[in-house]
Amino acid sequence: MINNSGLIGIFARRNCLQAALKALRKNRVDIQAVYSPVPLHEVEEALSAKPSSVRYFTLTGALLGIVSGIFLSAYTSLQWNFIVGGKPVVSYVPMVIVAFEFCILLAIVFNLLGMLVNSQLPRFSIPVHYDTRFTQDRFGILVQCAESERATVTTILKAAGAEEVRHAT
Amino acid sequence: MKDLSYTDINQKVMGGMSPPGRVYLFFVASCFLGIVSGALCWAYQIATGMGVEGIKHPMVWGTYLINFVFWVGIAHSGTLISAILFLFRASWRTPIARSAEAMTVFAIATAGLFPFIHLGRVWIVYWILPYPNQRNLWPNFQSPLVFDVIAISTYLLVSALFWYTGLIPDLAVIRDNTRGIKHKVYKFFSLGWLGSHTQWRHHGAAYLFFAALATPLVISVHSVVSWDFALSIVPGWHSTIFAPYFVAGAIHSGLAMVITLLIPLRRIYRFENLITTRILENLAKTIILTSLIVSYSYGIEYFMAWYSGNMAERDTFIWRAIGNYAPQFWIMIICNSIVPLGFCFKKLRTNLVSLFVICLLVNLGMWFERYVIILSSIAHEFDPYSWGSAYRPTWVELGIMLGSFSLFFFLFLLFVKFLPSVSITEVKETLKTPARPL
Numbered sequence: 001m002i003n004n005s006g007l008i009g010i011f012a013r014r015n016c017l018q019a020a021l022k023a024l025r026k027n028r029v030d031i032q033a034v035y036s037p038v039p040l041h042e043v044e045e046a047l048s049a050k051p052s053s054v055r056y057f058t059l060t061g062a063l064l065g066i067v068s069g070i071f072l073s074a075y076t077s078l079q080w081n082f083i084v085g086g087k088p089v090v091s092y093v094p095m096v097i098v099a100f101e102f103c104i105l106l107a108i109v110f111n112l113l114g115m116l117v118n119s120q121l122p123r124f125s126i127p128v129h130y131d132t133r134f135t136q137d138r139f140g141i142l143v144q145c146a147e148s149e150r151a152t153v154t155t156i157l158k159a160a161g162a163e164e165v166r167h168a169t
Numbered sequence: 170m171k172d173l174s175y176t177d178i179n180q181k182v183m184g185g186m187s188p189p190g191r192v193y194l195f196f197v198a199s200c201f202l203g204i205v206s207g208a209l210c211w212a213y214q215i216a217t218g219m220g221v222e223g224i225k226h227p228m229v230w231g232t233y234l235i236n237f238v239f240w241v242g243i244a245h246s247g248t249l250i251s252a253i254l255f256l257f258r259a260s261w262r263t264p265i266a267r268s269a270e271a272m273t274v275f276a277i278a279t280a281g282l283f284p285f286i287h288l289g290r291v292w293i294v295y296w297i298l299p300y301p302n303q304r305n306l307w308p309n310f311q312s313p314l315v316f317d318v319i320a321i322s323t324y325l326l327v328s329a330l331f332w333y334t335g336l337i338p339d340l341a342v343i344r345d346n347t348r349g350i351k352h353k354v355y356k357f358f359s360l361g362w363l364g365s366h367t368q369w370r371h372h373g374a375a376y377l378f379f380a381a382l383a384t385p386l387v388i389s390v391h392s393v394v395s396w397d398f399a400l401s402i403v404p405g406w407h408s409t410i411f412a413p414y415f416v417a418g419a420i421h422s423g424l425a426m427v428i429t430l431l432i433p434l435r436r437i438y439r440f441e442n443l444i445t446t447r448i449l450e451n452l453a454k455t456i457i458l459t460s461l462i463v464s465y466s467y468g469i470e471y472f473m474a475w476y477s478g479n480m481a482e483r484d485t486f487i488w489r490a491i492g493n494y495a496p497q498f499w500i501m502i503i504c505n506s507i508v509p510l511g512f513c514f515k516k517l518r519t520n521l522v523s524l525f526v527i528c529l530l531v532n533l534g535m536w537f538e539r540y541v542i543i544l545s546s547i548a549h550e551f552d553p554y555s556w557g558s559a560y561r562p563t564w565v566e567l568g569i570m571l572g573s574f575s576l577f578f579f580l581f582l583l584f585v586k587f588l589p590s591v592s593i594t595e596v597k598e599t600l601k602t603p604a605r606p607l
Contacts, residue, residue, distance in 0.1 A: 039369035052374035073310035115375035123361030132345035137175035
């Protein structure tokens, strides 16, 4: 959960951002979020130990899709109970196609759901500390620190090349 | 493109969304008129009955099915560019992926209209849904037509969600650069995207799964469409090659349509340094490959008709080349197999005029391919009564066809004006990140 209290440092250069992150981690400062106009994979890996859990949502959807596809085609066949083309009422081969399409359909729906849940979207209010330049060409680091540490953290951010450091309130 | 900065990309792409000029409005109005004409023709068909169409026994599948297969095919290259090339890390596809994805969504939505139009009594379409009802009727899940309904609906939903997921960060860019009502609308649709590292991480993972799942889906969709034909016993349709043949044909026509849309787009919005000639050249090279696969399939169909010793099959294929549908057949061969080979010459694939003309011809050829496959087969079935049946679309069918093309281009025109037609984020990713000299 992003806490609005703290400091936000704004950077124009990617390597300055990386230097600031290194220094902040060395000083055990609590980094809340890193904002960027593009994905920064090295930052994602450094700050998030585990891979995204979206994959579990996708897998759940895929399995649910397979079961739904098989159930739907078997259930409707049994309800209709009519021999088509000399094949058994519940034929397995055509079920594969139905199960496959349902597998993809529900996997995708759950995949999107997983992304939204994990990213805490949708959110209809933009936090006060957010800077619109983060979608253009600037990078940002949001840190949370005690009042007494603010001067030190500001110095770290400025030393790394932050253009601007301000209170994230 | 490498010389551009992040700000340049924002400005360039958002520049395309500036208030429209007269030429744009003229095209939008023309497409709108086309849609109205199509809708009126459909209304006339509903009010009068299915007899206003040229489709009569045995020619029960006419332009509605031709256009359905054509538009589903057009959709395919969008997924090839956005998903398959993404998985292969072909970075050249980045500037065109968004437009190609949009084309997929609009083409599949247009295709989806035709089964409804062909149904006749469209208001009782819900009868084909599986739900307990007093008629005790259930859809037959062993039928390729039911597979088709599931596959096309899945494809429409998946491609729309894939497109939207990729759009979210770009919608946030527009949100941050607009004011007033525009800001509110883009804020709503960007879902409050902030671009934090957590959001990028989950977005990246989800996007990868979208691409990985869309890839087998796209292959399955046109395979399922081909089984509408191949699972019957009609000579000319009953063939195991149909699935790969249809998938290759779909990508062939779709790539041609992408180029047809991109050439005017880059010219009008001055995207020359984003959508470079190299990208168009790569697409043209891919068309050579798909053309060769399609030509091979045409050859194999004839070989199998001869080698199988099946009289009905052999006679159908001979008749296809010299009978009532011979002009359409030869248009198909020339436009799909011979004309695209022009792209073997660098001059032709780097010249915008020749690219545009060849791609238009491929589109024409692929439309006629569906015409030939569908009509020349049922016009030469086992029953001699069918032999030589000639089908001519009526003005109602042509009006609806005009409406479908107008709808597709209308949606695309709205897309380029209201949404970023080039993926801002993905293009930025290909650029050198701003860094302080060390």
